[in-house]
Amino acid sequence: MIKDNVKALFAQLPAGVELVAAVKARDASEISEAAKAGVRIMGENYVQDLLRVYYSVKEPILWHFIGHLQTNKVRQIVDKIDMIETLDSMRLAKEIDKRCAAMGKVMPVLVEINIAEESAKTGVHFDDAADFVRSLKVYKNIRVEGLMTMGPRTASGEKMRPYFKKMKELFEKIKKQGLEGVDMKYLSMGMTSSYVAAVEEGANLVRIGTKIFGERNYD
Numbered sequence: 001m002i003k004d005n006v007k008a009l010f011a012q013l014p015a016g017v018e019l020v021a022a023v024k025a026r027d028a029s030e031i032s033e034a035a036k037a038g039v040r041i042m043g044e045n046y047v048q049d050l051l052r053v054y055y056s057v058k059e060p061i062l063w064h065f066i067g068h069l070q071t072n073k074v075r076q077i078v079d080k081i082d083m084i085e086t087l088d089s090m091r092l093a094k095e096i097d098k099r100c101a102a103m104g105k106v107m108p109v110l111v112e113i114n115i116a117e118e119s120a121k122t123g124v125h126f127d128d129a130a131d132f133v134r135s136l137k138v139y140k141n142i143r144v145e146g147l148m149t150m151g152p153r154t155a156s157g158e159k160m161r162p163y164f165k166k167m168k169e170l171f172e173k174i175k176k177q178g179l180e181g182v183d184m185k186y187l188s189m190g191m192t193s194s195y196v197a198a199v200e201e202g203a204n205l206v207r208i209g210t211k212i213f214g215e216r217n218y219d
């Protein structure tokens with residue numbers, strides 16, 4: 001049951017670690033159930049899915065966007081989303097900034113890092129991350145609040161640990177630079193198979209789907 005799964009997770013996560021329920025492929029009633037069990041943040045991957053459930057979930061929750069966001073879809077979601085965890089290009093930053101400026105909003109974002117340098121994957125490459133964050137300074141309607149990673153596609157569980165370590169080092173390095181308009185608060189990493197290792201390595205935002213809602217039929 002969703003309620004029991006959430007309870008078990010809360011019992012396990014240390015204080016200061018926030019749970020994001022990854023809700024792709026779930027319906028509004030499942031999302032409401034998670035909210036009633038105490039989940040404050042829902043993470044959605046797809047714009048169409050968000051629009052499908054957004055108005056049906058009545059509980060007071062926050063929405064994080066955790067999927068690959070196409071520039072031409074930004075307009076449809078900026079008013080509904082409380083954080084975009086997957087900022088991965090200047091082009092996308094520019095569009096988010098423009099749409100948020102138009103509605104007088106400052107969007108909290110995390111920069112998505114392609115930690116394994118996989119060419120087929122989205123995300124800013126590890127070595128470019130600090131420069132990328134610095135160059136976001138021109139966008140006044142975006143506030144960088146940390147980093148996010150999916151980890152390598154081919155690894156899960158314990159095999160993710162070295163990548164999580166690298167992420168934490170990068171997070172601390174950028175934080176130390178004390179950049180203007182940057183408030184390094186969140187390190188988002190860890191999913192059902194890997195959140196234990198992620199938290200041990202310094203994650204304070206974990207995105208969990210399967211362990212809350214059960215197996216799903218698609219990604």
Ligand SMILES: *Cc1c(COP(=O)(O)O)cnc(C)c1O
Pocket residue numbers: 022024045066067150190191192193207208209210211
């Ligand atoms: C699906 C998904 C998760 C959660 O994955 P589970 O293995 O079901 O816990 C986390 N983050 C992102 C970006 C996802 O797409």
